[in-house]
Amino acid sequence: MHTLIQGVILGVLTGGVYALMASGQTLIFGVMKVVNLAQGAFVIASAYLAFTLFTQFGIDPLVAVLITTPLMFGIGVVGHWLFLRPLRREDATELSILITFALALLVEGILSITYHTTYRSINTSYANKAFDIGGFSVSAVRLYGFIVSCALLVLLYVILQKTRFGRAIRATVQNPQSATLLGVDSNRVKAYGFGLGIATAAASGSIYGLLFPFNSGSHYDLISRLLSVVVLGGLGSIGGAVLAGVIIGVVSSVAAVTWSPTWSEMTFFVVLLLVLLIRPQGMFGRVERGAL
Amino acid sequence: MKLSKEGASPFFTRIGLARGGVFIVALIVMPQLFPQHWIWNMMFFTVLYAAMSVSWNLIGGFAGYPSLGHAAFFGIGAYAMAAIFKSTHLLTNGWQPFFIMPLIGLGCAILALPIGLIAMRTRADVFAIVTITLLFVAQTLGYNLKSLTGGAQGAGLSRAPFRLDIFEQPFYFAAVSLLLLAMGIAYFITRTKLGMALTSIRADEDKARGVGVRTTAVKVMAFAVSVGITGMAGGIWAYYLGFIYPQFAFDPLITIAIVLMTFLGGRATVWGPVLGAAILMPAQQLLAYYVGGSQIYLIAYASIFLLIMLLLPRGILPTVLSKRRLASLAKQGNMSGISSTPAITGGSNS
């Protein structure tokens, strides 16, 4: 029982980080109808960035978020302009998947040149600290990471709900055509929406780097998990992604503790498969029938 | 492309037959012209990847469902082959594994049916997600089903007992057979209603369904055939290498390579993927061998990919063909109907 609860605690804390990563992924889908396979690569790129900022300048990864996030937002906007905007409408869905896949490889290649392929980890002063809460050990990095993730998710919520830009994004998510009619500049919204999605990857990258060791190839692992999370949450639904992130975090952590770590990896995929069988649109996704 | 005004579209054209014949003869004669082992080795991998690329094209090109999980079936085929070697009493000579190959292909195709039915219930993007996830599921299973796969320790096949001087040839000809099978299917598709159905799915699936095209049946069928061939390629590969590990058998880079080959040569054509493989595979192998030594490899790969997608999204062959076609139409004085929008060539060229 003790192990089980320990597993749940771990799962919730880890799930919070997945939730943040996945919210960006699903946001990008919502705005652009693009499955961004490079999301994981951007997370890892940001983790490296945080690593450099920490080792070179001693900036704490959680503070580095303030630097990496705007930077990656810019990269996202430029990336959209360079690679996604030129696509012809007819092939956009198909090609954008492949293009983001290629982008992921490009990022991986650049990272493996810059940082080589050995695993890196960010060892802050509190890296090994743990709190004892009611007999359960909670590591400091996890707790801090979770808190920052939650804070950023709240920030994202505020941006989407309270700002003009956020409203434009939500209008685009709900109905791209009518959003255009309402005077929303769809190209700009798409570019900024993509940027915002990449920015959340940046933020979660810092936290990921703090929590887990990573190398340039880690994004393969990450992207398959992220995809499971966003499909479970419903493509395009941010609330769904957050909930799904936590659910999957808990399920896999509990599976690892109570059953076997080798099979806990599978929980992501089992969940994905079940979702597709029972409710293909995910928990909060909408049924779409044809591009009407 | 000759279209007669009357009668049915021909199944074989004279020029098509000639082309196919020349190609087959070339494939058979080539090893005799180049007796070096290293060339055979390269030709083997080129033909093997060409076969996979042609097969990917069936679902990814013709139907427009970009599968990112073909490497899963490649790996399944490889491990199926390894499993066959476990019951060595079934194998009395080195040729037998090749004859078991069709069973592996059939197995992969049957396995693909439920997966296709689930993955293609929704849209192409969800299909991409499911297939890429499938790849990681398969890899995880490769690691964890230890009794079946040997897990991280890998699985060994017995070494092929072929004579040193012709060692690569059985593998090469197995790959050639696979390529011809795949191209035959692709050709068949371009010549039948099946091809039109797949093309209509790629162009506008909802509309296709709306005009009564049996979209589900057609795309699941294409997917099954496609991964069946890929699985067989995995089997040949495993036998050639003699030893396989999950991370190599289920390698995302395999998928990327075959997708890139297809896009380079031209998707939804019979010859495009072959052309793509013939350019990329030797280039890749020789580059790694002569240039190698630098991490630039992955970046170059990704850059070429991006450039093709952005500048030549239709690939080499369709681009050239459509230029020719428009030129010949102009000669016939048929340009009146041509709008300024660029053409998207479909599956009707062969």
Added chain:
Amino acid sequence: MNNNRLSKRWFKRAPLVAVVGAALVVLSACSASTPKATPTASTKALVIGISLSLTGDFADPGTAVKKGYELWADTVNAKGGVLGRQVVLKIVDDLSSPTQVVTNYQNLITRDKVDLVFGPFSSLLTVPASQVADRYKYAFIESAGGGPKVFAQKLGNLFFIQPGPIVKQGDVFADYILALPAAQRPKTAAYPSLDDPFAQPIAANIQARFEAAGIKTVYSGTYPAETPDLTPIMTKAIASKPDVIVSGTQSLDAYQQVKALIQLHYNPKWLYMSNGANSPVEFPSKVGAANTEGVFSSGDWFPSSTATGSADFIKAYIAKYGGDATGIDNSSVEAYAAGQVLELVAAKTGKVDNATIISTLHSGTWATLLGNLSWDAIGEPQGSYLLVQWQKGKLVPVYPAAIAQSAPEAPKPNWAG
């Protein structure tokens, strides 16, 4: 369609070919450092072909292996070469891919007709590569692939340049524990291991010996490579408070295990980690120097080694690559030792052809940087590894007694946190 009639004109027109071409040019321009093999026409040169992973998953250790080979070539050439023949290394990149490694050895042997080949990095690539070498009757001296499956092939041309097969790496820890008086021995043991040909078999081997000696197994399990989080696994491993933890680790996961143990506030009496903990620089930097105290590991070479030529090697290494002795990767040492073995054969027989190498190495003992090496018929080395322990911030050989520079410290002091 007319791809059978691709004319030159066509190639000029197709913009894509230009793009690909340009990319290829860039590619080749970017790799000025390509090693060039002198043609075998100059009969004196001894060309050795090696395929290494300089790109991809194994790139970093692959580079370390390259350093070792190149250092050896420089050293031997400075001495006048092998039997008067200058050594030329033809090192090619296999991108950490089995397809490419097969292609590379095919090309090295049948196209460039190198005189000899050395093995690639990682036993994952060793098996397919060794089969190609075997097909052409080339000796296959390799310093990196020592997993059980390498020897299961029963190849007569293969020689693994390490003291023993990888599975035996932990034997020395089992020897030490089982030599303790019964009352002092651990009662319970946990075996968390990485699912990897280099890691898990080591722990499994120790587990078998411990169980035979009556030490109860309270946990045994593997986790996949790239598991981002080992805390759940370690939580489970320590649930019944084992006296000894035997970890089949590779590198990264060793650091993660230590981190998890510190965070979970669990300090076993003995902690043995097969790899990772034996890295003199990485380990303290990843887990904190104060947390290394008392951790056991094993390996084949350490900067303080007294084996043949060790001091000279260190000097040459620092002269060529800089840094200090603690920064030397064992992969470099093992690669260097592969060259030493070749030299020894040449010195003994006066020949360096493949048949001679194969027939000669199957008997006798060969003194290298890694100590005395000898092989059985399938290339399994017959020696044993050293047990090392972190004591006062240093990695010290502690067992067997003959080479021990200090006594083992047990029980392990508590984590510094």
Added chain:
Amino acid sequence: MSVLLSVDNLTKKFGELTAVDACSFTVEKGSITALIGPNGSGKTTVFNLITGYLPSDSGKVEFAGTSIQGQSPGTLYRKGLTRTFQQARVFADLTVQENLVVAGGGSWKNLFGRRITADDRARASELLDEFKLSHVADLYASELSWGQRKLLEFASVLMSKPRLVLLDEPTAGVNPILIETMATHIRSYNAAGVTFLIVEHDMSFVMRVCDPVIVLDRGKTIAAGDPLTVQSDPRVLDAYLGD
């Protein structure tokens, strides 16, 4: 005349917006019925609900006397209920001739048969001649002009020998000559027994071609009858001129 299509209390909500609000009307067999209404009045949504492209929230749709609730577009197509789209949807990667053959239905039982059989060709060429598309028969649909695409889509739905054709703005973005062609084709096929339901903005086209006319406003049917009566209906004027 008998009723071919009857729509009863059909409702569809998108979130808080009620796009179709208890809409009811009937289409007489053999008629050319127009469905008009101001922008955003739900005309296209009604089309989507009838043809199975969207599921309705409540209400009934009957075609030829049987309920077609929840049936897929493909099924309805095979039953003779076909449609076109506001933005002509043709298969860009197929040739004009192939577009017709794909839409021909029936022959799909023979997926493995020739791409284009002699029979297909004969049937297609008839329509191509009639729609003056023969000279572009071998062009890809993506190479056609906008108006030609609309013609092609119209022609292709006729391949399946439909009983009811729903045309979504057949004249939008089409040049005046083509509009006349369109009108001629609609009349001639109507004479041959095909019923039409047409969403149209071009009032003069509606007045010339259609009878009766149904007016939709904010998802509700507000008027129905012959063109002249509807035109003078104050509610209709309100709907078009009001707010």
